[in-house]
Amino acid sequence: MLIIGIAGGTGSGKTTVVNKIVQELPTDEVCVISQDSYYKATDNLSYEERTKINFDHPRAIDFELIIEHLKELKAGNTINQPIYSFVTHNRTKDVVKTHPRKVVIVEGILIFNSEELRSLFDIKIFVHADTDERLIRRVRRDINERGRDVNEVLTRYQDTLKPMHQQFIEPTKNYADIIIPNDKHNNVAIDIVRTVITDKL
Numbered sequence: 001m002l003i004i005g006i007a008g009g010t011g012s013g014k015t016t017v018v019n020k021i022v023q024e025l026p027t028d029e030v031c032v033i034s035q036d037s038y039y040k041a042t043d044n045l046s047y048e049e050r051t052k053i054n055f056d057h058p059r060a061i062d063f064e065l066i067i068e069h070l071k072e073l074k075a076g077n078t079i080n081q082p083i084y085s086f087v088t089h090n091r092t093k094d095v096v097k098t099h100p101r102k103v104v105i106v107e108g109i110l111i112f113n114s115e116e117l118r119s120l121f122d123i124k125i126f127v128h129a130d131t132d133e134r135l136i137r138r139v140r141r142d143i144n145e146r147g148r149d150v151n152e153v154l155t156r157y158q159d160t161l162k163p164m165h166q167q168f169i170e171p172t173k174n175y176a177d178i179i180i181p182n183d184k185h186n187n188v189a190i191d192i193v194r195t196v197i198t199d200k201l
Contacts, residue, residue, distance in 0.1 A: 008127030011137030035108020
């Protein structure tokens with residue numbers, strides 16, 4: 001089993017890179033695990049308290065569960081991946097049954113912050129994008145997909161996202177084996193990744 005970690009700031013285009021890699025592989029040989037599914041359960045908090053959680057801090061992530069699940073997949077076992085709702089800011093009661101595959105892609109902004117998790121990745125990729133580009137994508141996504149208003153998104157960006165990116169995300173670029181610039185030239189980088197995957201498989 002080949003485990004690939006794909007990190008990068010919010011709105012950097014990680015999902016696009018993941019999709020391009022997935023398209024290159026037979027569907028029964030690849031599965032994707034999203035860090036967003038592994039935000040800690042917050043049943044003990046009220047909705048108001050949950051809205052104040054800093055989702056861009058490593059403390060918000062249940063790294064123990066991601067690590068446990070990856071080890072289970074490596075051992076050939078099926079896992080129940082949690083489903084997280086950004087509307088209620090909590091895990092739902094549903095899960096996604098995820099089977100072991102030849103290639104497991106783990107993607108998320110903070111996945112390189114855990115040394116133990118990093119050690120499980122065979123290839124570490126960081127998707128780099130211009131700050132303005134990331135802000136524009138984040139605003140669009142949060143308004144269209146998460147029901148936020150523009151002031152809420154911009155305030156959150158200024159107060160939380162930007163400082164957290166500088167403190168916890170940008171520095172993890174140093175752990176990457178491959179850095180992909182998220183622009184029209186990234187096809188070359190994707191080709192390199194595909195070649196590396198094919199060689200390792």
